[in-house]
Amino acid sequence: MLTNTPKIASTVSLRSDAGLASALRVSLARLNRRLRKQAMDHSLTPTQLATLAAVERHTAMSPGELAEHEKVQPPSMTRVIAKLEERGLLARTPHPTDRRQVSISVTEAGTNLLKEERRLKEAWLAQRLKDLTPEERATLRSAAPILEKLSTM
Template sequence: MLTNDENLRTDAGLASALRVSLARLNRRLRRQASQHALTPTQLATLSAVERRPAVTPGELAELEKVQPPSMTRVIAKLEERGLLERRPHPTDRRQVTITVTPKGAALLQEERRAKEAWLAQRLAELTPEEKEILRSAAPILEKLSRM
């Protein structure tokens, strides 16, 4: 069996280590959520609508890789809470577009602030050298996330 350092020398070993580490970090960040009681799917949907204002439910379902009926239910829950609103489509009367309400935008901002505060505390515990490595790795991780 390869040691951790030896395993990281292969692409497969690096992929495995990144997968595990990023999944753990993601779980820890999700636990830092504010007290809004949204599901991860609802939060992801709200965030996706913020990134793409005036998106249709069908486009949103495709973006989030879920079936349209499932997305309709998620949108309805978020709309009930006053976080999203439906508006008439500007060119197609048969459709609606979805936008984030000010309440939804405030919730997302609060959510991000809580997670970033937790992460900033963890970063403060690292050495300057470790922080510099992360600064160098951040653009690479972003590139991987968009491939």
């Protein structure tokens, strides 16, 4: 170790809006980093996992839509889908009318993997919530819908 002195946290007051933004940004990033570590050993890349979740969320999508949604190029999505299909997490069915297109959907195994993934993260979080005071939990209960709102504004 050379030196290992963490710097003093931001001194901007929480009372100002800029201070609140700063404090929230730091807390959100840190908590998310911790949450991301609570993951299954599914050995899926982030893109693969996000693709699986997107298909589940939208019920059925074409490779082109998925590429756009995940901000990757179509050839990359072809390979992501191939991997997920190989592992039985996604299935491809022909498009009813346009035979150029393919419809991608989640298999039961894919759904189960996503469920388990979420279950692990939520279990970790629930455990920590248990160690808060009732007042702290009440505050978070009020804050949750506001955080939700922030991301859709």
